[in-house]
Amino acid sequence: MEVDxxxxxxxxxxxSSLAALSIEVWLGTYIREGISGxxxxxxxxxxxxxxxRSRIADRQRTILVSQNVVGIDGMIELVASAVAPVADCSxxxxxxLYVQPRHQGTGRGLALPNAGLDSARSSGHSRVWLAVNAxxxxxxxxxxxxxxQKAGETHYEIEDQRYLNYVMRRDL
Numbered sequence: 743m744e745v746d747x748x749x750x751x752x753x754x755x756x757x758s759s760l761a762a763l764s765i766e767v768w769l770g771t772y773i774r775e776g777i778s779g780x781x782x783x784x785x786x787x788x789x790x791x792x793x794x795r796s797r798i799a800d801r802q803r804t805i806l807v808s809q810n811v812v813g814i815d816g817m818i819e820l821v822a823s824a825v826a827p828v829a830d831c832s833x834x835x836x837x838x839l840y841v842q843p844r845h846q847g848t849g850r851g852l853a854l855p856n857a858g859l860d861s862a863r864s865s866g867h868s869r870v871w872l873a874v875n876a877x878x879x880x881x882x883x884x885x886x887x888x889x890x891q892k893a894g895e896t897h898y899e900i901e902d903q904r905y906l907n908y909v910m911r912r913d914l
Contacts, residue, residue, distance in 0.1 A: 752805035757795040764789040816841035828894030832869035
């Protein structure tokens with residue numbers, strides 16, 4: 743069921759909602775065999791409200807949110823001046839694209855990246871890149887349907903653990 747999607751710029755007052763959204767989506771996507779202290783500690787550090795507040799305030803970042811009548815149900819975060827881990831990528835990274843699972847399939851997963859791409863384009867950029875977990879086949883297929891192409895590989899690191907990610911890029 744597709745609905746009208748309100749996309750707006752993230753505000754400092756959204757930090758706790760974005761922290762909760764991030765924890766929900768990250769744990770639901772990547773932690774499938776039970777939540778260990780290792781991953782719980784990482785999620786609480788990475789997605790702490792104060793950390794999200796700092797990211798919202800950072801002028802190198804653009805955070806856009808999708809909102810329904812109750813609250814935030816998705817977000818996209820772009821980072822300008824991001825150094826890509828592989829050649830032939832721009833300096834604009836899509837660092838985060840999260841939509842609550844119960845709101846997937848409602849148009850948010852398309853509206854958020856489209857708004858982010860429009861933002862990057864209007865800032866004079868001609869390409870964006872992102873990293874996606876190599877085991878997240880649904881996300882990889884989604885990005886490929888949105889004209890992203892694999893550009894190389896990198897790793898997401900948590901302490902001494904490394905997880906293979908694909909770097910994908912798209913011309914605007």
